[in-house]
Amino acid sequence: MNGNWQMLTDLACDIDKGIGSTDADVVVFPSFVYLPALIKQFAGHPLMIGGQNHSQYQSGAYTGEVSPAMLQDLNCRYVLLGHSERRQLFFESDQVIAEKFVLAQQHGLYPVLCIGETLQQRQNGETESIVIAQLEAVVQAAGIEAFKQSVIAYEPVWAIGTGQTATADQAQAAHKSIRQYLAAQHSEVASELRIIYGGSVKAANASAIFAMPDIDGGLIGGASLKAEEFLAIIAAAG
Numbered sequence: 001m002n003g004n005w006q007m008l009t010d011l012a013c014d015i016d017k018g019i020g021s022t023d024a025d026v027v028v029f030p031s032f033v034y035l036p037a038l039i040k041q042f043a044g045h046p047l048m049i050g051g052q053n054h055s056q057y058q059s060g061a062y063t064g065e066v067s068p069a070m071l072q073d074l075n076c077r078y079v080l081l082g083h084s085e086r087r088q089l090f091f092e093s094d095q096v097i098a099e100k101f102v103l104a105q106q107h108g109l110y111p112v113l114c115i116g117e118t119l120q121q122r123q124n125g126e127t128e129s130i131v132i133a134q135l136e137a138v139v140q141a142a143g144i145e146a147f148k149q150s151v152i153a154y155e156p157v158w159a160i161g162t163g164q165t166a167t168a169d170q171a172q173a174a175h176k177s178i179r180q181y182l183a184a185q186h187s188e189v190a191s192e193l194r195i196i197y198g199g200s201v202k203a204a205n206a207s208a209i210f211a212m213p214d215i216d217g218g219l220i221g222g223a224s225l226k227a228e229e230f231l232a233i234i235a236a237a238g
């Protein structure tokens with residue numbers, strides 16, 4: 001919920017102009033109110049636009065909600081689901097997020113499923129079990145094959161917006177266990193799936209993080225609000 005129309009269109013234009021010839025897929029996720037205009041403005045451009053969330057319901061009397069069909073209507077291709085702020089501040093459970101994942105795909109959307117442990121959970125040695133439980137809910141609801149049309153974003157909650165990045169080794173360890181868990185069910189899905197890392201990624205640490213074997217990109221928060229910083233991260237991801 002950052003920015004305003006002027007700031008966000010300027011930012012999106014600067015990013016779009018600066019993307020250059022990277023082979024990385026670049027998606028920005030503005031707030032709902034700006035989606036229609038930005039999708040229209042960047043149609044056919046390298047910069048892709050996604051939604052930050054959608055409802056777990058198809059349609060109906062759910063005041064304040066936005067349905068996946070509405071995002072589909074706008075030709076929106078990607079949607080973030082299960083961001084830790086949705087889980088923590090808006091009490092979205094693993095089950096609700098799994099329902100959203102299923103609905104997203106039914107509406108031709110490509111979910112970017114966010115998972116990750118809190119600091120307390122990490123200190124209790126629960127990182128792997130928490131992350132697997134978050135994934136398991138979606139595997140149960142959507143089936144393993146559904147992950148072919150998705151991205152997983154591993155985002156340790158303690159690293160989001162705190163300046164405290166997971167070390168490249170900590171992130172790699174989590175990504176590896178996510179991939180192994182999926183590989184036990186479907187090796188091809190696991191090897192082809194993009195698992196991206198989020199949590200205080202910036203230009204200065206992006207290359208080291210993206211160099212890890214199981215890290216396929218980044219989900220960038222604060223650093224995406226400065227075009228120059230974000231473009232340097234894109235260059236590191238390419």
Ligand code: PGA
Nearest residue numbers: 160161199200220221222
């Ligand atoms: P951050 O945010 O890059 O500012 O830590 C990540 C996120 O919000 O997903």
